[in-house]
Amino acid sequence: MQFKHPEFLYFLFLLVIPILVHLFQLRRFKKEYFTNVKLLHELSIQTRKSSVIKKWLLLFTRLLLLAFLVIAFAQPFFVAKENAKSTNEMYIVLDNSYSMQAKGKKGELLKRAVQDLLENTPENYNFSLITSSESYWNTDIKSIQKDLQSLEYSPQEFRLDNIISKINARKSAFNKDIVVITDAVGVTEKQAKGFKKEDNVYFVIPEIEQKNNVSIDSVFIEQNLDNFYEIGVKLSKSGDEIKNVPLGIYNNEKLIAKTIIDLSENSKTVSFNIPKEEFNGYASITDKSLEYDNTYYFSISQNTKTNVISIGDEVKSSFLSRIYTPNEFNYKNFPLQGLDYNTIEKQDVIIINELKEIPQALQTTLKSFVNKGGNLVVIPSTESNTSSYNNLLSNFGSVQMKNLNSVEKKITKINFSHPILKSVFEKKVDNFQYPSTKNSYSISSNQPSVLTYEDQSPFLISIDNPLSSVYLFSAAIDKENSNFLNSPLVVLSFYNMAKINQKTGVNSIIIGEEKPFMVDASLGKDEILEVKNKNEKFIPVQQIMNSKVKLNFNENPKKDGNYTVFNRNNLVQNISFNYNRTESNLENVNPSIASNYNKINDINTLFNTIQTERTDSQLWKWFVLLSLLFVVLELLIQKFVK
Numbered sequence: 001m002q003f004k005h006p007e008f009l010y011f012l013f014l015l016v017i018p019i020l021v022h023l024f025q026l027r028r029f030k031k032e033y034f035t036n037v038k039l040l041h042e043l044s045i046q047t048r049k050s051s052v053i054k055k056w057l058l059l060f061t062r063l064l065l066l067a068f069l070v071i072a073f074a075q076p077f078f079v080a081k082e083n084a085k086s087t088n089e090m091y092i093v094l095d096n097s098y099s100m101q102a103k104g105k106k107g108e109l110l111k112r113a114v115q116d117l118l119e120n121t122p123e124n125y126n127f128s129l130i131t132s133s134e135s136y137w138n139t140d141i142k143s144i145q146k147d148l149q150s151l152e153y154s155p156q157e158f159r160l161d162n163i164i165s166k167i168n169a170r171k172s173a174f175n176k177d178i179v180v181i182t183d184a185v186g187v188t189e190k191q192a193k194g195f196k197k198e199d200n201v202y203f204v205i206p207e208i209e210q211k212n213n214v215s216i217d218s219v220f221i222e223q224n225l226d227n228f229y230e231i232g233v234k235l236s237k238s239g240d241e242i243k244n245v246p247l248g249i250y251n252n253e254k255l256i257a258k259t260i261i262d263l264s265e266n267s268k269t270v271s272f273n274i275p276k277e278e279f280n281g282y283a284s285i286t287d288k289s290l291e292y293d294n295t296y297y298f299s300i301s302q303n304t305k306t307n308v309i310s311i312g313d314e315v316k317s318s319f320l321s322r323i324y325t326p327n328e329f330n331y332k333n334f335p336l337q338g339l340d341y342n343t344i345e346k347q348d349v350i351i352i353n354e355l356k357e358i359p360q361a362l363q364t365t366l367k368s369f370v371n372k373g374g375n376l377v378v379i380p381s382t383e384s385n386t387s388s389y390n391n392l393l394s395n396f397g398s399v400q401m402k403n404l405n406s407v408e409k410k411i412t413k414i415n416f417s418h419p420i421l422k423s424v425f426e427k428k429v430d431n432f433q434y435p436s437t438k439n440s441y442s443i444s445s446n447q448p449s450v451l452t453y454e455d456q457s458p459f460l461i462s463i464d465n466p467l468s469s470v471y472l473f474s475a476a477i478d479k480e481n482s483n484f485l486n487s488p489l490v491v492l493s494f495y496n497m498a499k500i501n502q503k504t505g506v507n508s509i510i511i512g513e514e515k516p517f518m519v520d521a522s523l524g525k526d527e528i529l530e531v532k533n534k535n536e537k538f539i540p541v542q543q544i545m546n547s548k549v550k551l552n553f554n555e556n557p558k559k560d561g562n563y564t565v566f567n568r569n570n571l572v573q574n575i576s577f578n579y580n581r582t583e584s585n586l587e588n589v590n591p592s593i594a595s596n597y598n599k600i601n602d603i604n605t606l607f608n609t610i611q612t613e614r615t616d617s618q619l620w621k622w623f624v625l626l627s628l629l630f631v632v633l634e635l636l637i638q639k640f641v642k
Contacts, residue, residue, distance in 0.1 A: 009071070072624045090610070091179070093160070096134075101153060101292060137170070157186065158186070159191065160180065178202070179203075183208060186582060205599070212237070212289055217234045219231060227276050228276050231271070233271075233283050238585040241263065245287060248284050257273075276303065281299075292579050299506070299574040304520075307346060308324050308331045311362075313354065344369055354384075358391075371467070372546065372550075373548065379473045397445075408437070409437055411437070412454040435484040439481055440453070443472070448462060450471070510577075517551045520548055521572050531565050560579050
């Protein structure tokens with residue numbers, strides 16, 4: 001027989017107390033002479049004998065009652081040699097994402113979980129430990145003690161489904177005990193569907209005490225003024241209203257702007273004017289919750305002009321010259337017959353403006369242009385050959401132009417969340433003077449609409465890929481067919497379609513996002529780009545594309561901050577990296593993920609619970625019953641024994 005809590009057996013020393021009490025009660029009495037009455041003498045002898053027997057019975061009853069009660073608390077059991085669960089393999093999943101930085105009853109959730117594992121994991125336990133960033137297979141607590149003590153937060157979002165896939169990939173002849181230790185922030189029931197039916201799954205969900213948190217979600221340029229950038233800093237909060245949050249803007253560690261803000265709504269954008277010069281710094285706040293989302297690093301490169309050409313009739317393209325002004329753009333218009341194909345690869349944006357037909361040679365060139373990171377805007381004419389347009393569009397996705405409808409339609413819906421418009425409007429507009437078109441093409445597409453007609457058909461759609469975007473209008477926008485050119489939407493749309501790429505000025509990458517980044521660089525033979533700062537350096541995956549280089553960072557760098565792209569010792573461009581903010585909302589806790597599994601309150605009882613699952617019926621129940629039996633027996637003795 002073994003005990004799960006042998007420390008309770010020390011309480012057996014308490015058995016001394018009733019013994020001492022009993023011995024005190026059985027001490028010798030002093031003789032006091034009384035009248036020599038025979039009957040009284042016999043009666044006294046008989047009563048004394050009966051009293052002694054009763055006291056001995058009560059002593060043994062109480063000793064057994066107390067002993068069985070102590071043993072019950074010690075939880076005795078027999079090891080089940082034939083139990084099917086006794087050979088289960090153990091896997092511990094530990095969430096080390098940044099939401100585990102939140103405070104619980106005993107400090108930061110991750111640090112508390114690590115400490116509890118170190119204190120409560122039996123030394124003879126063999127298990128595997130998987131975190132968001134590390135894996136330790138077939139190990140024990142002593143072997144990974146130092147690694148656990150130095151375990152850092154992972155910039156990767158905690159994805160339970162990915163970790164389950166790792167565990168399921170381990171081939172074994174035994175079933176598994178899987179323990180998931182997570183705050184359940186952002187975890188969905190769908191992610192937990194990968195568990196196998198035969199596995200025993202346990203969830204330990206430490207409770208977040210304080211769910212108030214403020215995060216800096218993004219920084220962007222709102223307006224490009226003559227001598228200043230007007231930048232917007234978007235903040236989000238979770239929990240109750242948060243007041244007096246200090247917000248500062250730093251350029252090369254130098255404070256250049258600051259303010260104090262109150263957050264009553266879930267999100268808020270704060271505007272600053274900063275000098276129109278190269279910027280390499282960050283926005284920073286101070287709050288009492290998560291730390292990882294309090295700093296947002298961003299860089300602003302030297303203001304370079306965006307290269308734009310339009311292909312089409314010069315008269316119909318005249319409105320573009322008023323949008324793409326010389327201070328920000330290098331803009332030219334070419335008629336189709338006068339197009340210099342050699343200039344295409346040097347452009348950032350190309351606009352096909354109401355061509356009747358797109359030649360095959362131009363289709364091929366435009367396909368290569370988009371694949372190398374250029375933005376393409378397609379405006380059909382009312383006399384367009386849809387076949388040539390569809391041949392071009394088929395290179396970029398399942399989008400097709402169909403028949404021309406001669407029905408006047410009003411553009412009534414704006415997709416305020418689309419990237420080219422989301423930073424334009426402070427709030428949704430209901431009384432906007434919506435433009436209309438006389439003739440429009442039906443568009444077959446599953447791509448998101450930027451602008452939509454009143455009949456829910458698309459007017460402007462975007463086809464997005466990691467490097468660039470293709471924008472397609474469903475109608476000609478010249479004055480004969482539409483009043484769109486008189487709408488404020490025309491400037492907003494065309495300006496941002498040209499600036500939506502990395503020439504917005506703000507360079508900031510989310511660590512872990514598989515999104516390529518284009519830099520202007522010409523590499524010679526054996527030259528390679530390197531990204532580094534004073535703490536870290538790495539070589540990204542790179543691909544040369546004419547005068548540009550496409551960079552893929554994957555999971556690099558490991559730390560957020562401001563970095564620089566170097567070609568050997570020559571500075572190419574500043575770039576910044578930030579952690580994903582998906583776990584900043586501490587109210588996004590989903591404890592229901594454990595509803596179909598075993599939920600354990602804390603790690604302290606975890607291993608005892610698993611041991612219980614692996615053993616035969618526990619003996620402590622029998623000892624509790626015996627204790628109750630002796631309680632009843634004592635009552636009977638008290639009542640019936642004189």
